[in-house]
Amino acid sequence: MNEQAKKARDIITNYNGRPLRIMEVCGTHTHEIFRIGLRKLLPDNVELISGPGCPVCVTPVGFIDEAIWLALEKGCVITTFGDLIRVPGTEMSLAGARAKGAVVRPVYSPLDAVEMARQNPDEQIVFLAVGFETTTPSACLAAETAKKEGLKNFSLLTANKTMPNAYAALVGSADAFLYPGHVNAITGTAICEDLKEKGVSGVIAGFTASELLTALAVILKNAEKDEPFFVNCYPRVVKPEGNPPAQKLIEKVMEPCDTEWRGLGVIPMSGMKLRDEYADFDARKKYDMPEIKGRPNPACRCGDVLQGKCKPCDCKVFGKVCTPEHPVGACMVSDEGACAAYYQYGGV
Amino acid sequence: MCVGLSAKVVNVKDGTALIDANGAKREVSADLLEDLEPGDYVMVHAGVAIAKITESDEEEAFDVMEGLL
Ligand code: SF4
Numbered sequence: 001m002n003e004q005a006k007k008a009r010d011i012i013t014n015y016n017g018r019p020l021r022i023m024e025v026c027g028t029h030t031h032e033i034f035r036i037g038l039r040k041l042l043p044d045n046v047e048l049i050s051g052p053g054c055p056v057c058v059t060p061v062g063f064i065d066e067a068i069w070l071a072l073e074k075g076c077v078i079t080t081f082g083d084l085i086r087v088p089g090t091e092m093s094l095a096g097a098r099a100k101g102a103v104v105r106p107v108y109s110p111l112d113a114v115e116m117a118r119q120n121p122d123e124q125i126v127f128l129a130v131g132f133e134t135t136t137p138s139a140c141l142a143a144e145t146a147k148k149e150g151l152k153n154f155s156l157l158t159a160n161k162t163m164p165n166a167y168a169a170l171v172g173s174a175d176a177f178l179y180p181g182h183v184n185a186i187t188g189t190a191i192c193e194d195l196k197e198k199g200v201s202g203v204i205a206g207f208t209a210s211e212l213l214t215a216l217a218v219i220l221k222n223a224e225k226d227e228p229f230f231v232n233c234y235p236r237v238v239k240p241e242g243n244p245p246a247q248k249l250i251e252k253v254m255e256p257c258d259t260e261w262r263g264l265g266v267i268p269m270s271g272m273k274l275r276d277e278y279a280d281f282d283a284r285k286k287y288d289m290p291e292i293k294g295r296p297n298p299a300c301r302c303g304d305v306l307q308g309k310c311k312p313c314d315c316k317v318f319g320k321v322c323t324p325e326h327p328v329g330a331c332m333v334s335d336e337g338a339c340a341a342y343y344q345y346g347g348v
Numbered sequence: 349m350c351v352g353l354s355a356k357v358v359n360v361k362d363g364t365a366l367i368d369a370n371g372a373k374r375e376v377s378a379d380l381l382e383d384l385e386p387g388d389y390v391m392v393h394a395g396v397a398i399a400k401i402t403e404s405d406e407e408e409a410f411d412v413m414e415g416l417l
Contacts, residue, residue: 081394108394108395109376109396111377134394137380138393138395141377141396182391185399186398235402236401236402237352237391238399243381243399245380245381249379249380
């Protein structure tokens with residue numbers, strides 16, 4: 001271990017200030033922190049809690065039901081990031097819908113779904129657009145490309161979300177946030193500066209062992225001062241202005257809307273939907289979709305887990321009825337989900 | 349699904365960049381980054397290059413901390 005890594009580790013293990021609750025907003029942070037064993041370094045007075053930053057985990061039950069409706073009632077081909085396929089809907093997941101004849105294809109990028117539409121003019125391709133500011137530009141690029149080319153067989157089912165109003169809803173659940181670096185790569189650092197003005201502390205963190213060690217050490221060092229702080233610990237990727245072309249594209253293609261978060265309910269203006277100019281590419285409008293309301297499994301405590309109110313192992317069905325092979329809630333599906341991370345790494 | 353991939357740009361043409369991520373090559377959209385050139389490092393997410401990376405060496409993170417402590 002080099003000198004700096006040792007220094008960061010010493011700051012963490014020797015921390016003896018006030019008790020701290022640090023929320024890792026992003027699911028990839030949750031997963032990486034477990035994987036590199038960072039939790040074991042933490043002194044007793046520092047607690048890491050998982051937040052709502054895994055897009056698969058916050059996708060509501062009703063969204064899965066909508067996708068299944070498009071597949072089974074309208075015969076659309078559903079294209080999606082692979083993780084969503086096993087997320088439970090009210091009656092079944094997309095994997096379950098396959099058994100009833102639904103065609104569901106995982107893709108790496110929404111642009112791959114556009115290519116599929118080009119290659120298969122006889123199929124109606126729908127891409128499930130989930131994700132935060134990091135992922136939304138790729139969905140917007142797909143809509144923009146389809147519009148430019150006049151594709152008649154491509155549309156998006158949107159559930160895109162934005163972080164700022166979610167942070168506002170979470171204020172008070174943690175003493176400091178570990179902000180998700182890739183969201184800030186798009187948005188820049190202004191959101192975090194604003195939160196600091198409102199008394200909310202946090203640092204932008206990268207994803208490697210050295211970056212996470214650094215970010216935690218910087219939090220603990222600053223926490224000693226007892227005043228709100230913000231530090232960008234990921235400057236090699238996150239610039240203060242973020243990515244302006246991506247921001248412009250999102251602004252052109254989508255607009256804010258109220259949206260439901262799994263377990264958290266509707267957070268006003270925390271979602272993004274396609275603007276009217278892109279109505280032909282909005283699956284809800286194109287297929288005249290009725291309002292579909294999902295019913296989550298009452299045993300699942302994903303909502304509490306996503307707000308840091310309980311740990312996955314506090315859920316009665318954790319590890320028994322609910323496992324990565326048979327997930328009851330979304331947090332057990334993706335590697336980035338808090339329940340899946342606790343299951344995989346032993347509920348530390 | 350949120351994992352980013354850092355990669356080196358090999359070639360840029362018509363809004364598409366050929367990238368090399370630890371030897372694995374693939375094409376990604378370069379539409380969201382201005383003035384991308386071969387040799388640049390980028391962060392790729394869902395098939396789109398979303399940020400230019402100034403430092404290719406992640407260990408630089410420690411230098412950042414040095415400045416903050
Ligand atoms: S263990 Fe399963 S049922 Fe319980 S909160 Fe997590 S995902 Fe939901």
